[in-house]
Amino acid sequence: MVNYKIVLPRKEFHVIASVRKRILAFLIDFMIFFFFIMTPFLSIYYVTSGVPVDKITIDALMNNLTLFRIARIGDFATYAIFFFYLVSSEALTGSTVGKKLIGLSVINNSGRKPSLFQLIVRNLSKSLIVTMLPFDAMLMFFDSRHRRLLDYVSSTMVVENRKRIKRFPVVNEL
């Protein structure tokens, strides 16, 4: 008697990351930004630029063009480094530390690794143009793939690392 094993063709599907998981991943990345990028950068920057931090008040900052310029440059530089971190980590590994811990990664609409240009576009609102983040993120709640505006523009999406497997033809149990 000959035994036959029937192997149905299988296909892997990406699972779209939920909004909750994406926000969690972003919060982790933001903590990294705050503790490992912004704090050390500004500490060294203000010491080398000769700004007496103990004498700085909001009033002094707003009424003093020199201090305001120094603060703006520091502000921009920290976001530029965060931008570099986001783009390079997604380019190298497909995800940031926050996404890695939550189990998410970034792909393009074809399911492949996004190009550098796509990564640059999708990370603009989280770093260099942070003021547009609320408007950018709003779309995430209405889109079926939970894409931000810049995800949509750059043709990328965030998916979970685990994949859903389907076998074909689909056999329904009776």
Added chain:
Amino acid sequence: MNDALKLILLFFLVIILIFCSSIVLGIMYGIPSGNVAVITIDSEIVSMTDYLSGGQTSDSIIESLINAENNPNVEAIVLSINSGGGMSVASKEIANQVLNSSKPVIAWIRELGASGAYMIASASDYVICDNLSIIGSIGASMSYLEFSGTLAKYGAEYNQLVSGDMKDMGSMYRNMTSEEQEIFMTLINDSFNYFLSFVVQHRNLTNNAINVISDGRIVSGKQGFELGLVDELGSKQEVNDYLRNALNITAVTYEDYTNTNLLSEFSSLISYKFSSVFPTYN
């Protein structure tokens, strides 16, 4: 290379980037750490300059004052003055900026602090000069060249069509009329009256001192001290002492805030000055 290793390498790269960029940006865009700003006024004070006529513009000195004002490290500003004055509006602009400064301004007159330069010094909170310094010259003057005699000698005639009698006043090709002279004197007296009242107001001068200085004379530092034009006779040591004792700046670190550029430095070497038809404090 697995993803975790890549992220660790990236982390170190970011740390290096933070370290390097913060130091470079801090040095490039930082502010000087000295707590006493020194601004040198050592040539003719002008409103604008081309690179032939030289001089220090009021804009550049005011910019230096604002830079010192904006730096929270700066506790006092020292004006190191060695100038015979300059244009009246330029001197007034600087003097007003000195008055508006929220930080104490000390004028330290070296060899010469006359006319417009003295006006700036008088706006300071404290004036120190040497007993041999030359100060004062409170007044205004105008000057012009006249070539009418030269033209007549060579048979040339000056003709200019004007819309009004006074349109070509001050022309160097004809004699000045008494009416024109009167108008020019009004301008000079306006400048002088403003200058004198400014000095009297900010130096609290006595009537005797006003009578002495109002003829526009220059006086020595010693005479100036007796008339109340300066607060103290001395040199850099006295400036240091004043900063330490009166302003309680324990560790005095000077920082030069004078705006200089290579072209203006070069031009001051080759500069020559035309007589000006504008009222000047010099």
